Amino acid sequence: MADSIRSFGTRRVLLAGFLVLVALSLAACSGQSKGATYHFQWDITWKSVFTPNGAIINGLWLTIGISIVAQILGVFLGVLAALARMSRIWPFRVISNIYIWFFRGTPLIVQLTFLFYGLLISNVFAWPNIAIGPFTIAQEVFAGTLILGVNEGAYMAEIVRAGILAVDPGQTEAAKSLGMPYRQTMTRIVLPQAARVIIPPLGNEFNNMIKNTSLLYALSVFELYTTFDSYAVTSLIYFEYMIACCVWYLLLTTIWGIVQGRIERRFARGTTTSAGGPGWRQRFFSSRRRDRAEEITVLGGH
């Protein structure tokens, strides 16, 4: 224990030192770049973070909305694809395998441009604008969300499959012996237990999803990144705008990190004698070695 605390302290000092170094070199650069000196307009960063205009707020909500909808779609498709992949019926297995193979094997940005512009311009599929009450979801937002979700499904499929395989086969037998049909066995017994294994990587996936929405830039969806980029490209003030953009993404991913910690602890119910897994504070501040030791006690506690 004393050892890990010491290493924790050392780490902190190193990190602080590194940050000071970065700050110093940045300051140095600002003073003596080769040609003309660059004048940093920090007020632009400041304003974009603390008093964002309507476009940035709009982009923020779009990023949040698209991430959530696409991730939900991804989880849903992932569960279906995982079950299909483990099905006794071979056409299900083949379809699932082709789906996973294609969407994991090609770059997301290619999928986005191919499935949106490709289908649209060749008249194969006219992506519609979706009207929900007074709101309209533009075709590129609709297409982008769908494609992100379908792409995500391919990754979730592997995660869900691993989760299902991690559940003791005795659980399935117990459920069957009580007369539960396949669907009930899955939804009430196997998947809730698989969730415990699925949720940590799922959190990771959602974190990626928040960032991947920026690729909708290719479809001119004015989410967070496209909005900032449009300012940067017209004013050529990249540095200041992109720092603000980073701050917004960090805010989103940090909030998600906290939420994820809570969810994980809830799902640890019935698996450990303690309150559950490490919270976000521990996750964020503790050293790797300590985390490892904790994992081992959790596993051993069964």
Add this chain to the structure above:
Amino acid sequence: MTVPKISTNLLGAIGGVPRPETDVVVDARDVNKWFGKLHVLKDVCIQVKRQETVVIIGPSGSGKTTFIRCVNHLEKIQGGRIFVNGHLIGYREAGDKKKLVEDREKNIARQRQEIGMVFQRFNLFPHMTALENIIEAPIHVRGMAHDEAMGIGRALLERVGLAAKEDVYPNQLSGGQQQRVAIARALAMKPALMLFDEPTSALDPEMIGEVLEVMKELAREGMTMIVVSHEMGFAREVANRVVMMDDGIIVEEGAPEQMFSAPTQERTKTFLSKIL
């Protein structure tokens, strides 16, 4: 460790002894099973009558566990027929030659509702409390009202000596307590038949007694049971019949007194001499 108080009216909790539809509850005829090339069950015939307790003994690898897993179709069979309550289990006969075709999953699930099973490793659902484990199937399989299921669940827990543990998750229970919850879970479905697959083999010695006590009580109250076990004391006390299996064959069967004191087969004698 004191053996907990086991109620003398266990089946009262589920409204008395579930009554099987037929006199012969289990009728296994010429059951054959292969694992790949390994012939694990060879023409096994076993009949279990209403309210009978049959204990199957034999060395490991003799096929006794495989056999009771076939009785609720957790294992497929390649030959023969198994009837429970007069219904052919897991299969239907197709065509003039009466070839065995695996039944629809829904029908198999329905047949399993009448057959309770207790596993060596308990297999309680770890994400549910003791009481939730018990009421899960009555509510979601039988469609029982929540309050009624809770009533039955609580009554069962009380009678297996675990009234105080209803809100506890399985990982906080001892092995013996978990197995008693598992028995209660199976009983809550009011099964016509109970299967026990080495229910005490994974338990610490001091916990075996409490589980056997529940099983003995069930047998005395007239539950129809097949028990795979090495607990000879249990067999002697409550079994109506003991069946000795070895290498996929039924070597001999008989009343426990006769089997333990005067076995007719050499194989039974050597096996019993090793474990008694």
